[in-house]
Amino acid sequence: MAHGPCTLTILSDDSAAAPCPCFLVGPQHPPPSPWHRYVSTLRLARNRSSREQKATKTLAASNTKRLNQTLYVTLVVHGFWWFIRALIARASLSRKSILLYLLLSAPQLLIQLYFERLSRPTLTPDGAVKRPGEDLDAPGLTEYMWDIVYWTYGCIVISAIMGDYGWVLWAVIPAYSAYAAWSTYTGMRGGYQDAAGVPQPQASKRQAKMEKRGGQRVQYR
Numbered sequence: 014m015a016h017g018p019c020t021l022t023i024l025s026d027d028s029a030a031a032p033c034p035c036f037l038v039g040p041q042h043p044p045p046s047p048w049h050r051y052v053s054t055l056r057l058a059r060n061r062s063s064r065e066q067k068a069t070k071t072l073a074a075s076n077t078k079r080l081n082q083t084l085y086v087t088l089v090v091h092g093f094w095w096f097i098r099a100l101i102a103r104a105s106l107s108r109k110s111i112l113l114y115l116l117l118s119a120p121q122l123l124i125q126l127y128f129e130r131l132s133r134p135t136l137t138p139d140g141a142v143k144r145p146g147e148d149l150d151a152p153g154l155t156e157y158m159w160d161i162v163y164w165t166y167g168c169i170v171i172s173a174i175m176g177d178y179g180w181v182l183w184a185v186i187p188a189y190s191a192y193a194a195w196s197t198y199t200g201m202r203g204g205y206q207d208a209a210g211v212p213q214p215q216a217s218k219r220q221a222k223m224e225k226r227g228g229q230r231v232q233y234r
Contacts, residue, residue, distance in 0.1 A: 073134035073145035080133055080149075083125060083162070090166050091118070097173040110177055114169075117183050121165035124158045157193070161186055 094114065098106045132146035149155060164186060172179030 069142050069145045072148060073142045076132045076146045076149055077134055080129060083128070086166065087121075087125060090169050094169050094173040102176075105176055113177055113180050114172070117180055118165060118169060120186075121162050124162055128158075160189075 098110060098114075128149065132149050134142055134146050135144040137143045147155075149159075165183070168180060168183045171182060
């Protein structure tokens, strides 16, 4: 008597009944047709494109909002300096004061102009996002330039209230730059550090090849 793909066999009493293969192996599905594979690939590509478009719109909106806020803050801060020094404390305004203001506020203005050209989104004639611009929240150099912008804001406000002596605080920027450059140089020269802050010596070219070939890192003591 047949039962699916297997055949029922009558066995003797002293023999063990072999299990039917149909209970051991699941149902066999035919492989997907080329049409089904094409539809699946097209669906995945459409979902990926939708996610990329969403991420592009989000980045463009974030860049636009931050650039506009920075522009408004810049106008307020610089307008406050001119209001205090040119109107309220006009007697203390000298050529030296104007030169200090132009010289020490120029980096902030140049950085802001750089951000405008680098991260201001570009739109198509129908309003779609053509280029979202670079991420203004990226770590590293971008983060450091934002620190310069914010610190210069504070120096401008303090110099407007306290006079030219307020620009002494601006010296923190080159001092911090020198410290960061020296830390990077010493870190590269002395080797990297692990998560616990313990310096790790750099591997030689031969050791690097051995690690690459073996697929694991060699611990040095």
